[in-house]
Amino acid sequence: MSTADFQIEEAEGGSARLRLTGDWTTAGLGRSAQSLSDKLSGRKISGVDLSGLGRFDTAGALVIVQASDCVFPADAWAERPEAGRVYAMVEKLERETAPPPRRPDPFTQTFAKIGHGVADVGAEFVLSMAFLGRLITSTGTALAHPGRIRWAAWFSQAERSGLDALPIVAVTNFFIGAVIAFLGANLLTQFGAGVFTVQLVAVAVLRELAVLITAILLAGRSASSFAAEIGSMRMNQEVDAMQVMGVNPFQALVIPRLAAMVLMMPLLTFIGMVAGFFGGLLVTWSQLDYGPAFFIQRISEDPNMGTHLMVGMIKAPVFAIVIAAIGCRQGMAVSGDVESLGRRVTAAVVQAIFAIILLDAIFALVFLELNL
The missing domain is CATH 3.30.750 (Transcription Regulator spoIIAA)
Structure with a gap:
């Protein structure tokens, strides 16, 4: 050659x-x-x-x-x-052969990405509102016809999304309460006010941390699970098969998960409060030498503890509705490929956590205006 x-x-x-x-x-x-x-x-x-x-x-x-x-x-x-x-x-x-397409300049690309992002947010909002409308209608139908409720699915979902989450919720809130007590003991003792560490732990756990940490844990645990389960059924065309057989997918898939979250979230929040108190109690006992009797007495003598408890428990069912609705909404939006399933599961967790933090801020403003 x-x-x-x-x-x-x-x-x-x-x-x-x-x-x-x-x-x-x-x-x-x-x-x-x-x-x-x-x-x-x-x-x-x-x-x-x-x-x-x-x-x-x-x-x-x-x-x-x-x-x-x-x-x-x-x-x-x-x-x-x-x-x-x-x-x-x-x-x-x-x-x-056609010449290769001219790539837009970075300035144009930046605004194009912003425009696509705004359009995607608008489309997601419209679809979410449509899902919310169907969810409200299905909930009303379930309440109007209690004989059609699938109680077995309700109890099964309550066990999986609620009772199985008890250990992680309790342990996490225990350490959160301990951390708050450590910070309070370290800072307040410098001003001779170490005794107020008990009130700091009680208010933080009752009003904010117990319900917030529990909701975030369930957002990562249950919202992703709901999206993956329903999304897998969408991929296998099981949801379409339900509709062919005359079964309402919302009644069979969404309502049991929503009801389970609404029922179990207050229970998990209360257990998180107790675990947070226990963590704070151990820290104040070991660091400040305040025994359990003193810790409990300081909490029971404060007349505002009931209000703080009510504020925390009011948030729990609202957060539960948001977590279940977002998880099921993303699961119902899965198309026929695995990539779509992965995107929707990720979106379910991110949107649920974002919505929880946003709602918590709104609740804080409302209760501040109500002087609660």
């Missing part, structure tokens, strides 16, 4: 006569491609000598086409008609 090579001879009128030698193939091109392109740039080819041309394939034809800008004499390939056919095919494809 000989390497591809060429010679250019000057002709009349500033044109050039091209002589090709060697094998113009993929393996034989070497550096001839760039060299030919540089030397033929802007020049007219008046003739071609193919007497020294060896093997010839589409790679060699593409180099010549690009170097000569698709301009070759009509009789250039008379000596090698088979090479001429290869050249004609490549030249036609190169001439008819």
Whole structure:
């Protein structure tokens, strides 16, 4: 195999006569491609000598086409008609190929991404409102016809989303209460007010931390589970099969999960409060030498503890509705591929946590205005 090579001879009128030698193939091109392109740039080819041309394939034809800008004499390939056919095919494809699309500048791309994001948020809001409407209708139907309620599904979901979450909820709130007590003991003792560590733990756990930590844990645990379960059924067309058999998917899939969360969230929140108190009690006992009797007495003597407890428990069912609705909504939106399932499960967790924090801020403003 000989390497591809060429010679250019000057002709009349500033044109050039091209002589090709060697094998113009993929393996034989070497550096001839760039060299030919540089030397033929802007020049007219008046003739071609193919007497020294060896093997010839589409790679060699593409180099010549690009170097000569698709301009070759009509009789250039008379000596090698088979090479001429290869050249004609490549030249036609190169001439008819559309130029690559021009990439927009970064400024345009940035605004395009913002526009797509706004459009996606709007579409998600519309679909969420439609889901909420169907959810309200299905809930009203279930309450109007209690005989149609699938009690077995309700208890099953209550056990899976509620009772099975007791250990993680209790342990997490225990450590949260302990951390708050450590901070209070460290800061308040500097001002001689270490005794108020008990009130700090009680108020923080009752009003905010117990319900908030429990809701976030369930958002990561139950919302993702709801989205994955219903999404898998959507992928396997089980939801479509339910509709064909006359079963309302909302009554069979969404309502039991919603009811289970609404029933179990207050219970889990209360257990989280107790666990947070226990963590704070152990820290104040070990760090400040305040025994359990003193801890309980300080809490029971404060007349505002009942209000703090009520504030925390009011949030629990609202957070439960949000977690269950978002998880089921994302599960119902899954299409037929695994990638869609993964995106929807991730969206369920992120949206649920965001909604919980947003609602908690709104509750804080409302209770502040109500002086509670």
